[in-house]
Amino acid sequence: MSKLLDKANSKENREAFLNRISKKAGRPRHQVKEFKPLNDLPDKVLINKSNDELLEIAKENSESVNAKVIIKKKDELAKFLKEYIEKIEAKKLMLPSFGDEKWENFHLKEWLNNSGAEKVDYWTNDLSRMENENLANDADIAIGFADYLIANTGTITVTVSPEQGRGFNFLPTHYLALVPKSGLVPSTRVAVENYEKRLGSKELETSAINFISGPSNSGDIEMELVVGVHGPLDCTYLVVEDM
């Protein structure tokens, strides 16, 4: 390693920088006090809504960001997914490599063998990084799991895991995420608080949490909205009503 690169993480580099800016600011270091917000607006977003009202709001907000929201019961999922794959003519399907228990929970264990796709690949650390990325890039659709559906913004949240990696959520042409209705939350605040708890207790270990609101888009050419610039061309939230 060169001398310059060695400076990263060195105490000298950090201390010199921080002492210098502290002096310029005219404020000594190590005085930090806990941040106490002057109001609790973030905690109050959609606070008094019932679950059914929240779902309605979530639907409306999701549709306004071009995400499709479909609400099904566990027993209807297999049939719906098979028909959906056939409808969009997806040949290559990519799935996360979660164990049987998770699929059984969603009543989708059987569906795995009769998904409607010609080819099914799994995102898994049994394969190399490049193999996973190439499979995801080739896949017509990825069907994965999301944790929360945020009513106020029409957002789903996904955490990266060995079974469902970053490329899984961004490379395939179409994207569908299953989200249990119990994951319906009013606001980004509630979702973030839950994540902070789970990260703090080590129940969750992840390198990335994605808040996804609809398909990839851009307004860079004359501010005209175009959909599907980098990530998936469309985005479907499949809400499982009885979970």
Add this chain to the structure above:
Amino acid sequence: MVEVLERLGCETVLPEKQICCGQPTYNSGYSKDSMKTFKNEIDALLSIDADYIVGPSGSCVFMIKEYKDIFKDDPEYGPKAAEIDSKIYEFTQFIYRVLKVVDCGAELDAKVTVHRSCHMTRLIGERTAPFVLLDHVKDIERVPLKNVQLCCGFGGTFSAKRPELSVEMVDEKVKNIVDTDAEILIGTEESCLMNIVGRMNRLGYKIKAMHIAEVLNHNVDINRIKYIKDTDHVVVPANGEGVF
């Protein structure tokens, strides 16, 4: 303004030594050269034991309100500036919110449009009072002005120091005014009107301009004057229009 205020029962006094709020120099960066002006203005305004201070320009009024920040560390002028801040109002704000008058009894049979003052709406935060008062003027037809939120390009010395920018801004403003088909342009700020009218004259548009005080003093029937409490008018908050 004086006549409107007197008609509404105010005794007015013009302090002998009162000159200028100091914006031309201060906003141009000459803060040191402005101090004498500020102090003269403070002393002049306090030379009379007035209950209220009222000005026909939101911009000047806000400059005077800013004295309290400029002199916050000055033991002599700090408290004086704070006292002034507590009793100074822009003209329409004073009529609507202090005198609680909704109809000044004026009449103006014309199609008009209104240019807002940036400093009055954004810095003083009063975006409602002039519209309420105008809408109570008898026979007036008010047409909304497109992109009313855009500055007319006056900006004090900006208009003279940066004419290459100012002309673009005032031209767009003139176009929007002409497009309303109004006969009269009403403003709450003499300086904006001077800028817009100066440009309209140069371009050959014959649209008349009036300061809102002139409108509220036009063909007044004193029996038409109405206080808020005499009507079913619900007081609209200063930020009522809620434009960001």
Add this chain to the structure above:
Amino acid sequence: MGISTSDKPYLERIEDAKSDHFMQAAVAKAQDAQFIKRTKARREMGNWNEWRDLAEQIRQHVLKYLPDYLEEFSQNVEKQGGHVFFAQTEEEARNFIKELVIEKKAKNVVKSKSMVTTEIDLDKTLLDIDGVNLLESDLAEFILQEDNWDEPTHIVFPTLHKNRDQVQEEFKKLGYTGDNDPQHEARFVRGYLRDYFMKADFGITGCNFAVADKGIINLDTNEGNADLTMALPKTQVVVMGMERIVPSMKEAEVLDNMLARSAVGQKLTTYCTFSGKKVEGEVDGPEDFWVVVLDNGRSDALGTEFEPILQCIRCGACMNVCPVYRHIGGKGYGSIYPGPLGKVLSPILGGYEEFEDLPYACSLCAACTETCPVKIPLHNLIRKHRIVEMDKKHMDHSMTNLIMKVIGMGTGSPFLFQSALKMEYAGLGMFGKAKNDQDVDGTIYENGKIKKLPKIAPKLVKGWSDIRDIPVPPKSKDNFRNWYKNHQPVESVVSIRQKGEKGDE
């Protein structure tokens, strides 16, 4: 070059901008469209001003304890096995990243949109390395790259000055055969960019917010290019301005909501991601995670009256409401940071000598101050720059300087002012004053207005009269002070009503 985008002097830049009518129309259209979207998004949020109070509080809190939060953040990055380098100058930052690219033997560098990497001129540095390819993956930045590294003109919409036909022409060079429909253009470029992404081995991103207590970063994009940049290459370098930090994810979440509503009128950007170094067992993501924290002049604002500019979250709302930006677009500013933000930040980062004109290119209408989601008093800071330039640096030696000093004297002294009032009307004689109201033809007057002044008129007056008529000031006997002295008070409604009430008794 740093933040500077042009070698041309100020007036030349303005004239260039004013002659670009497509750009002017595009900016006006964009401003009007954003006005509606932004206003709607903020209204829906409710209590907008209280949200602003909270956002301001978060930003001010962080700035107050900036060294402490940077220390906490860097320790948490290190704990995960990442690396943090603190760069005082742009040279340090780009040399560091250059050495890292060489060290990692990277071939295909991919970047996602980042103003701070534009600020440090990173692209050019990396392209100078033998055998290194570089791709800007944000659609707008890619369009700029393909147009021979054109400069951005807006911090959120960098290609606001380009139209669909220009994009079509550029893409033709890459093999595009379609029409000028943005949807088709974007779909074409998707494939082109994806192919590159799949072979990218070194990713560079910016950072919307660095989360101190987790050692992770938070990025907001609509395209998803930042997420691919963080997924596919094995090495990721994050370049962040040192002020871009928050205590925890909760504060980031508040600012993400404010940012999206202010920048693009959305409730949240399509992708809002919290990301750090790849965790053991995961398949993709950065195995090597580096953060470069950049000062580059920001600390010159710390502890000064300009400190609030560091609250900025780069939403661009101030340029979307600015009436000057509306007419000159981004290029007129000559800085990668245009608009009101640029007028305040450019002299701090790039120096007063280079950007002395910017603080004066402003009518102080305060639209920026009013829209700012983190409550930066932008117009006031612009005015403070003027005070620094005039009172501290004495940068104006023209006639204007003298005029201002005379005005200061005149308006500060009742005696001088009264004398001046008497002189003012008479003083116009030197420009050929009309003798009576009819005597206007053939003079500089028309309809009682002064049309055009001779060249000898002082610069300020000429600046006014070149584009508009000057109203003739009232004669001394007609001015307000004299009118007031002589006027009779009008009949008062209060006394009438009081009389009426008494009469009823």
